[in-house]
Amino acid sequence: MFSSLNFEEIQDHINMLRLTLSSRCSNQLNTVRWSTQKSSLTSITTFARNLTSATNPDNLPHFPVPKLNDTLQKFLRSVQPLLPAKSYKITENLIKEFGKSNGLGEQLQRLLQNRADTHENWLADWWLIAAYLTWRSPVVVYSNPGLYFPTRQFANADDWLKFSARVTSAALRYKQMVDSNQIPKDKMGKTLLDMGQYKKVFGTCRIPGHNMDSVEFNPGSRHIVVAYRNGFYKVPVYGESSNDILSEVELFEQFQLITANKNKENIPIGMLSSQQRDTLAKAYEELIRSPLNAKSIESINKALFIVCLDKSVPFDKSDEMNVASHQLIHGGGSDQNSANRWFNKTIQFIINENGLNGLNYEHSPAEGQPIAVLSDFINTELLKPSDNKPRVMKQTVQPQKLEFSITQNTQKDILEASKHIDELANNLQVTVLDYKGYGKNFIKSQKMSPDSYLQMAMQYAFYKYYGVAGAHYETGQQRIFIHGRTETIRSCSVESLAFAKAMCDSSVSDSDKVKALRAAVTGHKDYATMAMKGEGIDRHLLGLKMIAKENSLPVPELYSDDGFVKSTHYRISTSQVASVNRLLMSYGPAVDDGYGLCYNPRDDDMLFAITAFKSCPETCSNVMAQHMTEALEAMYSLLLRAGERPISKM
Template identity: 45%
Template sequence: MALSASLLIRQGLRNGWSGYIRTCASSFAMVAPSRSLHDHQGSLPRLPVPPLEDTLNKYLKTVKPLVTEEEFQLTEEIVKKFAAPGGIGQQLQEKLQQRAKKTDNWLSEWWINAAYLDYRWPVVVWSSPGLVFPLQEFKTLDDQLSYAAKVIVGALDYKKMLDDKTVPIDHMGKDLLDMSQYFKMLGTCRIPGVTRDSIVYHGQSDNPPKHIVVAHNNHYFKIDMYGKEGKPLTINQVLHQLRNVVERSTHPTNPVGILTTQNRNVWGKAYKKLRKDKLNKASIEDIQRSIFFVALDGPIVNPTGNEMTDAALLCVHGNGSQGYAGNRWYDKTIQFIIGKKGAVGLTYEHTPAEGPPIANLMDHIVNFINTGNFQKEDRTMKERKLPAVELDRPKRLMFNIGDDIKQEIEDAKCALDSLVEDLEMTCFLFTGFGTSFIKSQRLSPDSFLQMAIQLAFYRIHKEPGAHYESASTRKYLYGRTETIRSCSTESVEFAKTMLDENASIDEKVSSLRKAVEGHKNYAKDAVHGYGVDRHLLGLKLCAIEAGMDVPTLFMDVGYIRSSHMRLSTSQVPARCEAFMCFGPLVPDGYGCCYNPRPDSVVFGTSAFNSSPETDSATFRAALEESLMDMHDILLKSGLKAKL
């Protein structure tokens, strides 16, 4: 796969949180639906095709800080030729406009395939993010199982809102947002293929699933969640079932689930072998059809000394073959993870949804648990002295594992352990200040934090790095994401000025405000569908579908360098002190996810050990120093103004 094409695909693997919340003047909120969700969906506008000239001019601005003057002149010539009257650019623009007229969203089907189903690298680390819930402290096995039961019932409570279509409609400012992703995250599973995967939405079928699958010591159990009378199980009933699971799986078995961590082509071939056995096929289908997946893990393997980082790694890759990667099924959209000592979270397969629906599910569960909503029903049953409901005990899902599959498992272990060894993370709570201070300076919190990330990178590497931040385009029907290119001429000038010992406080503050404003304007364009990357991708795919040569623009150094996103970032606002984490987009890059709070910011950063240039702990130090420097110049500037 060509580098530029690979990176375009990888850009789809981030969450769409940033730009969705607080990246422009509008702010995210949820409102109770005043109309039916169907009526709401039908009223949404269609994703626009931006004017070609506007996109190319914006593209040149994003390329300039990343190339030499000579390289930029060549890029300008290529862009000029691409945009010439009657040229290839205009031909492709017309094809894209025709596609937009015939579809509800000209990008959505292409995006599912290009960003996810055609993507052949493992979903672990390279695609699926981890979402760490507020850390817990479990002293006993029953503490762990009790919390798991509450998570399960809380998730089913949210599912009822989805089933009843009473989930609040999201909006950003005055814009109502597309809600289709909410109805695709439960009962959904990715299916491996030899060259392209597929995805099945069981939750939207005429016969939706009524069960979940729970894993413990690599054993899988199917648990019906609605009892014989069709009513959802209570907390105590779920807890009873989980105890039964643990009692019947005291020793580890073959880690069949580790196959889902493999390269997608390799897993696709192994999947065909595995399903040839009828017993295996039935067990796989029960997993795929489940509402969601729950992994009951043991204690952290190879702890780092940082509980936040330990929980993040548990959610991202399960600590490999010596940990709990076999106690998973990474093709499931939602996998809740409940560690023995209190590490709690989820990992999700990214194809059907961006982050906001997942975050709202998490927030609902955490609130459900914290407010004790589950206790009323259990207490009422006890007071009425209702007889115990007879439950079918959890059904063990069996696998016949021959020598060929055993070898596939061993190969998967080796491949995953290499990836686990390579990924290093540093997760931390920054307590210097939070969004309250940033807002007091009349600055956009997200843009401010993005500039801090830019400054941290420049502080370490003495040069700018292409910088990806995802923006949600859900104001349009079936909208997914657009790229905010956070590296700009303004951000580079800001970084240089901040690190210049001879620059005055006023000069530093002025450069900061200009950089923040530049980012804010780009973010605003991106959430309205007027970024650079998705339009260029659409033009490229038009050429490929028409059997044309890929235009020179996509092979130019300007395009390749500006698409090599050394910084992959997302904002993940949550009501609780949760945070998201993921691997870098490129081998010599960083991942940086953050949850901004009024008086603090929760960060999850990552890098690869195989890159001699990057280190997440070094990045953390540079980021904290950059944040405090930005804070201090604003305070000094304010004091100076008062004198």
């Protein structure tokens, strides 16, 4: 999701890194503050890992450094579809210069290998900083995804609150399973994947800072926070031990107490969290000058998660998922539910009075798939009978209203944030494509990877719309390595462009179009496999740049070349977040003239959330959705005409 990142001052920011780590010990919540000196970075991150994921119980491999020449040749081939011949020649010469024997490239490669020899994962610290903590755009729209859960029908307010209690109870049970290592370990084939991200999402919060944010972990927290009508309420969720979760009835009673006074006005403090990060850092400092405010914010930061009880917003059945996506990404603006959020929080469950529901998550601790697994668990639990456990508390504990006292400066900050979130919300265009023509079963019947097939459909749709290839990011997970995060799968390729051109050329035979499709799918699948094995391009190039800056060496000219700039300006930013349920993740585009495109391919249907910015006259999510539909249909029809043997669509 993060494409045009500014890495120029990353190394300077490392020297200012502050990771606040909290843990509970013997019922005392202790906050550990770490030195900001450069020499402390390794110990800081090592402590964070030990706190949240133990050491390396599955003996996963360390993250490797790819061979320099392999990366450079892959990079050169990846930019070929995006550059005219003259520009490509310039890039080719730069690659030759950078990779020559005993040159700067080899020097940086040796230094990077030295770093890898002393780190479990040479990339992990840099990636957290580069991709997230120094990213200064708002987390709203630009970073935090929303995840849609199937819409519910509530007969009355009690139904709404009972459902909210069920979601909360299921999430707390899942937290217990994570803590006791009872969740099934993820695998890629027979290969175990790193499970550390699962322990980093509960009790975690991103803390705004000047130039760079920090992350606070509170896995031993014993409370949640409920947001209602822009107010925040602290709710204890355990009895005497962490095994005693409040029953659904008790959680329902807490929500009833919170929603009893519907007419009380609350200061929309949550609006601040939607701001640009440096602007927020200044407003945050002003806010917590007050001990009262600091205490209330501390309760929010340390909560296991937030439950947002949202006011109703209108929607028609035809645009239900579009409206839901807006609510889950940004809350709809200042006159809807945007202030009923704390966007720094890793997990916020969002349940609207009208039945729209899902979650919003802050991206820095985890990728989408662990969040989707949690969401699948919750939605599966919701199908079961209600929890009829006996009460944990002898009497109902009153939820604690978190009080705030604001200065004129904070009032001004809130007004500015309100204006800003309205601009963001109004500028984002979301189109959900609920494609029912066919799904993974059909694609598998053609002996093709469903993910690669859909990525090529996106390339075809983009080319059909614009007549050129589009730089194309797909998230590839690297969790086969300890502390692994992601690698870029560069879906735009020589083969994808050839396929798109063939599909748009009536003179090309069907058999040749099928050959082009299969070549493009195979090429994508091979690249995806390399990326997930640690043999991709982008993380290696980032490492070489970072090691240059760390050692006060010149940043190679390659990084300002047209080939690098155009190939990292991802006009198509995509991610597959798969679920057997009708769940759908959505997020904003990575660049102003691009598209965000997240998808859930199911057996016999597919869901796509397509986003664009209205401020860009060149993009339109509705038009792109139409081109995607036409691409999927054309590819299906092609396979039929070419004498392939597809199963029925449904």
